[in-house]
Amino acid sequence: MSEPGNHIVVENLTMKYGDFLIQRDLNFAIKRGDVFVIMGGSGCGKSTLLKHLIGLYEPAVGRVLYDGASFWDSSSEEQGALLRRMGILYQKGALWTSMTLAENVAMPLRQYTGRSDTEIQDIVDYKLALVGLSGFQDYYPSEISGGMQKRAALARAMALDPEVLFFDEPSAGLDPVSSKLLDDLIIELNKSTGATVVVVTHELASIFSIAKNSIFLDPDSKTSIAFGPPKELLESSKELKVIEFLTRGERQR
Ligand SMILES: Nc1ncnc2c1ncn2[C@@H]1O[C@H](COP(=O)(O)OP(=O)(O)OP(=O)(O)O)[C@@H](O)[C@H]1O
Numbered sequence: 001m002s003e004p005g006n007h008i009v010v011e012n013l014t015m016k017y018g019d020f021l022i023q024r025d026l027n028f029a030i031k032r033g034d035v036f037v038i039m040g041g042s043g044c045g046k047s048t049l050l051k052h053l054i055g056l057y058e059p060a061v062g063r064v065l066y067d068g069a070s071f072w073d074s075s076s077e078e079q080g081a082l083l084r085r086m087g088i089l090y091q092k093g094a095l096w097t098s099m100t101l102a103e104n105v106a107m108p109l110r111q112y113t114g115r116s117d118t119e120i121q122d123i124v125d126y127k128l129a130l131v132g133l134s135g136f137q138d139y140y141p142s143e144i145s146g147g148m149q150k151r152a153a154l155a156r157a158m159a160l161d162p163e164v165l166f167f168d169e170p171s172a173g174l175d176p177v178s179s180k181l182l183d184d185l186i187i188e189l190n191k192s193t194g195a196t197v198v199v200v201t202h203e204l205a206s207i208f209s210i211a212k213n214s215i216f217l218d219p220d221s222k223t224s225i226a227f228g229p230p231k232e233l234l235e236s237s238k239e240l241k242v243i244e245f246l247t248r249g250e251r252q253r
């Protein structure tokens with residue numbers, strides 16, 4: 001698993017809330033620069049897995065490695081350094097509502113860099129331009145659409161030039177057009193920055209358009225039952241549940 005090209009390696013991971021088992025025995029690797037999708041039906045543990053990948057929860061069993069370094073075996077300084085290389089877009093509550101978009105994006109820069117106000121302003125303008133929000137610096141989140149809020153949150157997640165970007169259901173609550181725009185933006189940013197992108201989603205359109213590789217979590221057996229590019233899984237997976245999921249049930253019923 002520690003072969004070159006692997007960015008994040010999940011080893012023998014079992015996740016629990018107290019005694020409640022969510023998923024067990026997960027073993028997979030996410031390659032550097034890939035767009036990797038975590039898929040599965042509601043409640044199977046996708047967000048839980050994401051939270052383990054960003055160091056928010058400690059594994060009940062197993063390890064998560066970044067470039068070979070195990071997060072929970074690292075010192076708090078090393079953990080801090082690993083965390084600063086991650087950009088995260090949560091499923092809910094993306095932006096600070098009492099701050100303008102510029103202030104939102106500037107926040108991590110003020111917190112973690114010693115940059116001057118002018119430098120920060122330049123970076124903020126650049127990041128907002130990257131997500132198509134030039135000119136919206138002084139708007140508050142409540143004054144823009146849901147799709148624009150997601151893009152602003154993405155600009156903030158990218159403020160510190162992360163090596164890996166995590167998204168939890170990026171298109172939740174968006175109309176199909178805004179959702180497609182966000183998918184296009186994710187692909188574009190992955191190409192232009194080379195960042196590894198990990199996306200939790202059950203949106204089929206997103207899965208097929210963005211994923212280079214994926215893992216499918218099964219809520220019944222409480223482990224992964226498929227790993228690979230979604231198009232290949234659709235063609236050759238022997239798992240009915242996976243085919244059903246990838247065809248919205250149309251092929252099996
Ligand atoms: N903090 C928590 N404490 C206890 N149980 C939790 C907690 N968070 C989630 N769960 C439970 O763990 C299971 C997996 O939840 P999770 O949110 O990871 O699923 P998901 O696949 O992301 O679902 P969705 O598609 O609805 O977002 C669910 O049964 C959920 O109720």
Ligand SMILES: [Mg+2]
Nearest residue numbers: 046047048091
């Ligand atoms: Mg979730």
